[in-house]
Amino acid sequence: MVYPGSNKLVRWLFGLYISQSVKRNFYQINFNEIPVDRSRATLLLANHYSWWDGFICYHLNQLLFKKRLHVMVLEATVKQWPFMRHLGAFSINPQSKDMSRSLTYAAGLLDDPDNLLLIFPQGKLYSNFINDIRFEKGLGRIIAQSSGNFQYIMAASFTECFDHKKPSVSLYLKAPAIPPGNINAVNDAYTRHYNESKQLQTQTVV
């Protein structure tokens, strides 16, 4: 298993680079402000349709959550792009026995109120036009192993161009109250939030 890098200077430099490249490649990153619970860790669940998702959430963390971001990434991807470690990436390999170590590590991160754990619960890249978001089982194990004292934040993200050359990303954020330890309730709440966000997104006319 690959753990996140701990060098604060390298992390700061990479953070600067990510924010710059997000600003360079996108016209706008839109999101709604939600109250962030500083007394508990944050579990950020987001849909996964692009290579940029992690970077955009990193940028969002710098603007809104301002916590220490950790993100679960497939082992092959972290090994291909080792710099991701410095952005808070740790690895998971669903085909390996090491997987339970990654899940336990992730659950442990949720005990520290300064942490933000970003997970793309779909497990791999899907189209941005999908209607049905299905979570992989790993998230349920993380939730079950954790102490349960964290804040859920759900992010539904959509790319649009409208009248600009560069695309914009709209992130719809919500902090729902979910009964502890029930992965199906989490998946249902996310799907509901995703579809409501999509409805809002499609009402935009320029």
Place this chain on the structure above:
Amino acid sequence: MIPHKRNAAIQKLFHRYVNYRVRKAFNVMPYNHVNIKRNHSILLLCNHFSWWDGFWAGWLTDQYLHRDFYIMMQEDHLESRKWLGYMGGFSINRQSKEVINSLNYAAGLLNEPRNLVTVFPQGALMSNHSEDIHIEKGIGHIIKKIKGDCQIIYYSAFIEYFESFKPSVYFHLLDCGTNHNFDFEQLKSAISTHHRQALKEQVNVKH
């Protein structure tokens, strides 16, 4: 209305520029093939959700549809970028009584089999995630006024990223038949069904 000032040499250069711009900005731009009828002009209808839509229509015309390119644009847009007139841009102002002149003008261009006219039937920029495609009545007027043979082609385009830093555009083309035995309600229903089907297929595209 502002008529086009299309110049074949300038447009040829412009197509090269468009090719350069889209290759630079996008990763892949796959499209499906439809049966393109010989000796027919083409009325190209597309979903309108981005600044790039006109570029893509021009690119697809150059790469695949092989006709002289014309495009119907909002009058204020064409006024602020007058050079687009040389690329085949002509104007429409939906708030003016002249709207009918623009529609007849488009129909006149489509009498020539070597021409292609691009029209955004929604009349405004809509979200790329919209499930419904609204078709303005003017489309029916254009098609009924065409005197020659014209094929109607519609495409839904969708932007995705997947594993690339650059976005990709996926085109889903539909042959909507010709201007003969044309029925506006049937066209609306065919485009609407195709768009919903394209959204379903988009979810399963290879990447």
